[in-house]
Amino acid sequence: MTCWNRSNKQVDFELTKDHFKAILMDMFGAGSHTTFITLEWVMAELVKDHKTMLKLQQEIRMVCHNKENVTEEDLKKMTWLKAVIKETLRLHPPAPLLVPHESSEETQINGYDVPKGTKVLINAWAINRDPKFGQNPEEFIPERFMGDTSVDFRGNHFQLIPFGGGRRICPGINFAISNIEMMIATILFHFNWELPCGITRDEFDMSDAPGLSVRRNEKLYLVPREVDHTI
Numbered sequence: 001m002t003c004w005n006r007s008n009k010q011v012d013f014e015l016t017k018d019h020f021k022a023i024l025m026d027m028f029g030a031g032s033h034t035t036f037i038t039l040e041w042v043m044a045e046l047v048k049d050h051k052t053m054l055k056l057q058q059e060i061r062m063v064c065h066n067k068e069n070v071t072e073e074d075l076k077k078m079t080w081l082k083a084v085i086k087e088t089l090r091l092h093p094p095a096p097l098l099v100p101h102e103s104s105e106e107t108q109i110n111g112y113d114v115p116k117g118t119k120v121l122i123n124a125w126a127i128n129r130d131p132k133f134g135q136n137p138e139e140f141i142p143e144r145f146m147g148d149t150s151v152d153f154r155g156n157h158f159q160l161i162p163f164g165g166g167r168r169i170c171p172g173i174n175f176a177i178s179n180i181e182m183m184i185a186t187i188l189f190h191f192n193w194e195l196p197c198g199i200t201r202d203e204f205d206m207s208d209a210p211g212l213s214v215r216r217n218e219k220l221y222l223v224p225r226e227v228d229h230t231i
């Protein structure tokens, strides 16, 4: 296939079916695991912290009052939902070490010489929990992202980097966030969620499974109760 740039000039590489297949593979490989891991952690944090779940349901049901479904327009008004997702990604970045990078130039960090070509692993998990950037960093407190804080995960604030940063920042960030917001808002709009019989909030397992992408150690089983919006 001949390719054209934005100024309508022919460029000197070809886009073949193999390129498209590789890009689609990239999207599935990089996009599905990370998204479902985040969804699981959001729901786990919410059932563990019942007050936050109720507050979120209240926000969603107020914004979508008298509607059948959540729309993308509604999501823009859900500030508490955004704070809950941000706080979940802070505590549970699905790729805690991002992906391996390589230094393109020789440099010095904290007095250590780092030669060109060194493999660099960035511990986003530890950076996100650095006590320098907020109180009680081990606790789930979405309030830290409410009010006048501008801290975001789009690569401008290095204390919160679940999507990485710089030129190799996750290119799926907008797609991922819209999907996650829509799914969480929809399932919390239509259902109330409870732990299965016999499991208390204190016993509920919140440990990580080992791996390069980190999901919950135990499968997440929750009980949905349908909400009648006509009442």
Ligand code: HEM
Pocket: 026, 027, 028, 030, 031, 032, 034, 035, 038, 093, 094, 095, 098, 099, 162, 163, 164, 165, 167, 168, 169, 170, 171, 172, 173, 175, 176
């Ligand atoms: C919560 C969801 C997601 C998280 C936390 C996440 C996180 C990341 C991280 C940490 C990286 C590596 C960045 C770096 O090198 O510093 C990355 C790369 C990438 N992500 Fe995502 N991602 C998510 C969803 C998605 C989605 C939905 C897609 C596509 C549909 C996607 C496509 C990619 C691709 C193609 C790369 C490789 C980019 C490159 O090598 O230049 N991601 N992602």
